[in-house]
Amino acid sequence: MTRTLYSLFFTLCMPLILVRLLYRAWRAPAYAKRWSERFALGGDIRSEGIWVHAVSVGESIAAAPMVRELLRRYPQLPITITCMTPTGSAQIRKLFGGQVGHVYLPYDLPWLQRRLLRRLQPRVGIIMETELWPNLVAECERAGVPVVLANARLSERSANGYQRVSWLVRPMFAALDWVAVQSQAEALRFAALGVDKSAMTVTGSIKFDFRPPSELLAQAANLRAGWGSRPVWIAASTHAGEDEQILRAHQNLLRQLPDALLILVPRHPERFDSVARLVSDAGLGQVRRSQGGTPAATDAVLLGDTMGELVMLYACADVAFVGGSLVPNGGHNYLEPTALGLPVLSGPHRFNFVEISDLLQGAGALQVVADGRALEQAVLQLLNDARLREQAGNAGKAVVEANQGALELLLQGIGQRLQH
Incomplete structure (x- = not known):
């Protein structure tokens, strides 16, 4: 009955959802394309294999090592990856080309999810992190499709939000066949929401397995060689309200280090022009990465306005600040710059990655700054001290290496579901 009310409410909201989609299409034209897929029509679907859902860019990148290994271990099983955003779609195509099928996940109405599953006929469904929809999970259960929640994470804030609608989500969580959860604290939150403890394994984060x-x-290395010996720091995955603080920090930094270069990478492509x-x-002075130019001596900023190049740009830097953390967005993946041996800085808002950021901070690999002024001081100290950078970078790499192995545990669990 509760899911019926949810579906009715979702149906009544469809005009507003479509208006919002039109607005997003005005902001980012890619949203104007492939609308039929959002109603479970069209798209490149490869049936009777493995279905993976990765909502957007970050989840697609996190899923990549798993998908590559599934392609290697089960060459007879086709893989289809669904997502929700054009940027996620572009990332999937960049990562895998035609190796996998790809389509947008439809809106969470029972008849649309049923249509998708009839076309997919998957042996197993793998949902990355916590992108759960009540009708999607219910229709998988109805169709006998085992659902794996991979690299599952659940912040305290998200858990509290789910608790407020527990009448709707408890059956959804209880219906999950297996949850490969990142930490024990998150496992307790999932259990409180209805996941059977016997259906959970604490695997750690597969992001530690990033290579x-x-x-x-x-x-x-080739790109960086063209910039000479100037000090370089990167502010990555930034959100509205952060860029101004970062640019002020860089302006002040230039008084001490006149040749310093900032690589500024906004999180969302629709903000590229406004950040420029x-x-x-x-x-x-700035140069845009999309235009392929090399920063001149008078350019203080390289704007990372391309998709799929964040890790490469991290590898060009001496110090990394991870965005979404000076504003209350909860932070982003700290492990990519850490795996590259960079000292990492974060703002105070880290609720999406509490366990990982605490682990890195405790090891001396990550430093938390309160605001833009503190960011400027931390960047200056690190750029001026090669030994300090090396110590923090080595500490981070040691943490990453010590926590690897989640991917193999995840693959073993998926393999068990494929055998049933």
């Missing part, structure tokens, strides 16, 4: 490809590192205007308004 940068050698060709990517070579590309970064912020850089110009700050009176800083």
Whole structure:
């Protein structure tokens, strides 16, 4: 009955959802395309195999090592990856090309999810992190499709939000066949929401198993070689309200280090142009990565306005600040710059990655700054002290290596479901 009310409410909201989609299409034209897929029509679907859902860019990147290994271990099983955003879609195509099928996940109405599953007929469904929808999970249960929640994470804030609608989500959580959860604290939160403890394994985060490809590192080395010996720091995955603080920090930093270069990478592509205007308004010379230019001596900022190059740009830097943390967005993946041996800085808002950030901070690999002024001081100290950078970078790499192995545990669990 509760899911019926949810579906009715979702149906009544569809006009508003479509208006929002039109607005997003106005902001980012890619949202104007492939609407039929959002109603479970069309798309590149490869049936009777493995279905993976990765909501957007971050989840697609996190899923990549798992998908590559599934392709290697089960070459007879086709893989289809669903997502929700054009940026996620572009990332999937960049990562896998035609190796996998790909389509947008439809809206969470029972008849749309049923249509998708009839077309997919998957042997197993793998949902990355916590992108759960009540009708999607219910229709998988109805169709006999085992659902794995991979690299599952659940912050205290998200858990509290789910508790407020527990009448709706408890059956959804209880229906999950297996949850490969990142930490014991998160396992307790999942259990409180209805996941059977016997259906959970604490595997750690598969993001610890990230290994940068050698060709990517070579590309970064070639790019960096063209910039001379100037000090470089990166502010990655930034959100609205952070860029202004970062640019002020860089302006002040330039008084001490006149040749310092900031690589500024906004989280969302629809903000690329507005952030470029912020850089110009700050009176800083810039070059846009999308235009392929090399920063001149007068350029203080390289704007990372391309998709799929974040790790390569991290590898060009001496110090990394991870965004979404000076504003209350909860932070982003700290492990990519850590695996590259960079000292990592974060703002105070880390609720999406509490366990990982605490682990890195305790090891001396991550430093938390309160605001833009503290960010400036921390960057200056690190750029001026090669030994300090090396110590923090080595500490981070040691943490990453000590916590690897989650991917193999995840693959073993998926393999068991494929055998049933």
